[in-house]
Amino acid sequence: MTIAEVAKRYGISADTLRYYEKIGLIPRIGRNKSGIRDYTEENCRWIEFIRCMRNAGLPIDALTRYIELFQQGEETAEERKLILIDEKAKLEKRISELNDTLDRLKLKIAKYDKLKL
Amino acid sequence: MTIAEVAKRYGISADTLRYYEKIGLIPRIGRNKSGIRDYTEENCRWIEFIRCMRNAGLPIDALTRYIELFQQGEETAEERKLILIDEKAKLEKRISELNDTLDRLKLKIAKYDKLKL
């Protein structure tokens, strides 16, 4: 799959795909004989996963580390799992904060309601 | 209250407090006769509110607009309420996305569990 196809599929620019590869946020993509990237389905699954995690605010450094370990093979599975557990805890905390802010927003709206607006 | 005291109270730098004032994210703070900011309790409540909302990702432009309207007086209450309702909807959507990502993270961790790690 070409970079343009993948870009379209996930709504990411080709520049961003190259950038993600450069910083190690997705694995190095294979090239054809003339040096042009050819994305596999597995590459696509990574891209989709990373997009989702980045969108939820997971830090780039945790994700690059995760990829790095993944590429080192099976013996890094435990460390990878620890990263996920750590990020899960942070995300739960974040969601809880957002829920608190949401409650506050609802309360403020309720005050405007009382003014019959 | 001086800028240093407020900065300490909310864990924000004095620079950030001046910056927030400059871009209209908090109201203009009154000065004493020698031009030095003197924060009232009401100013502090704004700062705390804005901090909380910014932390939840509410956009600066929505918040500056909210402040602007607030300073225009009671007749802007309805428009202010609409801003809050709009941001509440966006925040609910965001929380729901984060919950989806959290589920995905849990699922991935569960897979590592199955490998007895």
Add this chain to the structure above:
DNA sequence: GCTTGACTTAGAGTTCACTCCAGATATTAT
């Protein structure tokens, strides 16, 4: 009365996460 330290302003600098550009090479259409 002089130094020290907190404050003021305008504006420059920093970091992050892209986003764009220039120049080169490759593929596709005519």
Add this chain to the structure above:
DNA sequence: ATAATATCTGGAGTGAACTCTAAGTCAAGC
């Protein structure tokens, strides 16, 4: 074969949200 289009690389540029600097003012302590 030529023109148009897509890709490559390294590196420069961008916008958001601060963060820092310089040069100056002011009150308090010695």
